[in-house]
Structure formats: structure tokens, C-alpha cells
Amino acid sequence: MLKKLMNIMFLSCCEATLLMEKRCAEDISPKENFRLSLHIRMCKWCRIYQEKLEILDGILKIKFFQDGKVNINQSDIQLLKDKVIKNLNI
Amino acid sequence: MKNTTLKNWVEQYSGTLLRRAAYLLSDKTEAEDVVQEVFVAAFSSYDSFDGKSKPLTWLMAILNRKVADFYRKKYKTEPSIKLDHFFDESGFWKNNDVLNAWNVSNAEAELLDNTDFIKIITDCIEDLPVRWKIPMKMYYLEEKKAPEVSQELNISRTNLWKILQRSRMQLRECLEFNWFIKL
Numbered sequence A: 001m002l003k004k005l006m007n008i009m010f011l012s013c014c015e016a017t018l019l020m021e022k023r024c025a026e027d028i029s030p031k032e033n034f035r036l037s038l039h040i041r042m043c044k045w046c047r048i049y050q051e052k053l054e055i056l057d058g059i060l061k062i063k064f065f066q067d068g069k070v071n072i073n074q075s076d077i078q079l080l081k082d083k084v085i086k087n088l089n090i
Numbered sequence B: 001m002k003n004t005t006l007k008n009w010v011e012q013y014s015g016t017l018l019r020r021a022a023y024l025l026s027d028k029t030e031a032e033d034v035v036q037e038v039f040v041a042a043f044s045s046y047d048s049f050d051g052k053s054k055p056l057t058w059l060m061a062i063l064n065r066k067v068a069d070f071y072r073k074k075y076k077t078e079p080s081i082k083l084d085h086f087f088d089e090s091g092f093w094k095n096n097d098v099l100n101a102w103n104v105s106n107a108e109a110e111l112l113d114n115t116d117f118i119k120i121i122t123d124c125i126e127d128l129p130v131r132w133k134i135p136m137k138m139y140y141l142e143e144k145k146a147p148e149v150s151q152e153l154n155i156s157r158t159n160l161w162k163i164l165q166r167s168r169m170q171l172r173e174c175l176e177f178n179w180f181i182k183l
Helices: A002-009 A015-023 A030-042 A044-062 A074-088 B003-023 B028-044 B055-074 B107-112 B115-128 B130-141 B146-153 B157-180
Strands: none
Touching: A015 A030, A015 A044, A015 B003, A015 B055, A015 B157, A030 A044, A030 B157, A044 B157, A074 B003, A074 B028, B003 B028, B003 B055, B003 B130, B003 B146, B028 B055, B107 B115, B115 B157, B130 B146, B130 B157, B146 B157
16 A cells, blocks of 8 residues: 555656666756656565666676577578679679 | 779778678678678778778778668667557566576676676677667677767667667666576
8 A cells, every 4th residue: 555655746656667768878967867766665565676677787788698589690691791792793 | 002902902801891780780691791881881982991990990980880781771760669568558577587686706707707698688689679689789899989989870868878778678688588597
């Protein structure tokens, strides 16, 4: 009940998590930052989500993931090279 | 001279460029098309390459622009992003699973050493819709600033935040159920 009240008075969790993205990217206004900090202090859900967001942000910054799932093999690369060279006529 | 240099670049960098394009676009054929466009553009604007940056850096910058072109052409309208899977009408969390503890002390190092985790997070990322995945990947790839990404992709800043918010919500949930709950 208190949570709901708090949501209405200050910031909903939905809005707070959007502001977290802005804060994470250092693109948040002082007013937004203040409201977010207040919300996080009072809301356990968002406090835990914020921690997880930071973990995810740290992980995503690591270049290691930049492979994806599309499988590229040597013959794909060779075919592409041939095509490009033919296309450009070089 | 120009032809020889270009030929060398094609020989040396096609693989790296193709992998990057395939990562961003999640599609091999589209990626091949984009890399071809990159070399066409490099060929025609060869004179503007001043040699101050490395050729691969220059080609990667062209690649990013081409991926952004592709995205803008494919998604002409602003996205509509719904969060009702996660929040109720008052904007409060629908589920309590967000409260589960992630028992990681030195999160990044610990998790990134684990090949099972790597596989799961890669799957979770790849399960995101392409429309969200491209902005998210571009945002993280070069550690770009949001204004740049939103401008390049022609989406409003607010919508970029929403895309990141929605994607991260989904990633969090995906990891929760496929990794942390099972620990």
C-alpha cells in the first residue's frame, strides 16, 4: 500500500527504471537524479534492479560478446572477397 | 595504387567486417550486402582517407553508418515499446522475481570466465527483437553516447532510453530464469 502511495507521489517503478538508463549513460538532469535517488532509497524492488542493471551494464561493456550467433566460416569470407573484387573491378 | 590498396583491404579486413556486420544485423545475407556497400563507399571516397586513422578503423566507421542506414530504411516509424509485461497499470513491478539475489561478488570477472554463462547471455541477447538489438549493440559497441546513436538511427532520445530499458528488463528476466535461479 505504501509502495503504491509512493509511486503516485514521486515516481513509478516503471519511470524510475527508465531514469536508471539515463543515469547509467550519464545523461540525467539533476532533478531527475534527485527523484530517482529518492525512489531507490525507498523502493527495495528498484534498489535490487539497479544493482542488476549495473552488473548487466558492466558485462555488456566487455567486448567478448561481440560474436553473436550468426556463423561465419572461411568460405563465406572468401566468397565475399571475390564478389567485392569483381564488383569494384580492382 | 588505389586499386592495390583496396584489394589489400578486401583481403585483410573482409572477415572482421563481415563478422561485425553479422553481429549487428543478426543476418548473414544482410551482413554481406552491407560489407559490399562498405567497400563500394571506401572505393569512391578513397581520397578522403587521410591515413591518420588505421584503415580498419575507417572501414568500421563506414560500416556503422551503413548499418544505421539499413536500420533507418527498415524501421521508418518510431517504435512503440510496451512495458506491461513487467509493470502493472500504476507502474509497479508485476513480479517479485526481480528481488532474487544475484550472488556475485566480483560480478564481471566471475561470470565472464564461465563459458556456460557466456552461452546463456549470448542467447538472451540474441533473443531480443532485431529492432531493439541493433540500437543496444551499437550503444555498447563503441561505448557511444546516446545522442549519437539516436541521431544515427533516427530514433528519438526518449525512445532510445525506452529501447534500452525494455531490452535490459528482458535480459534481466532471461538471465534470472536461465542462470541465476538455477544456481
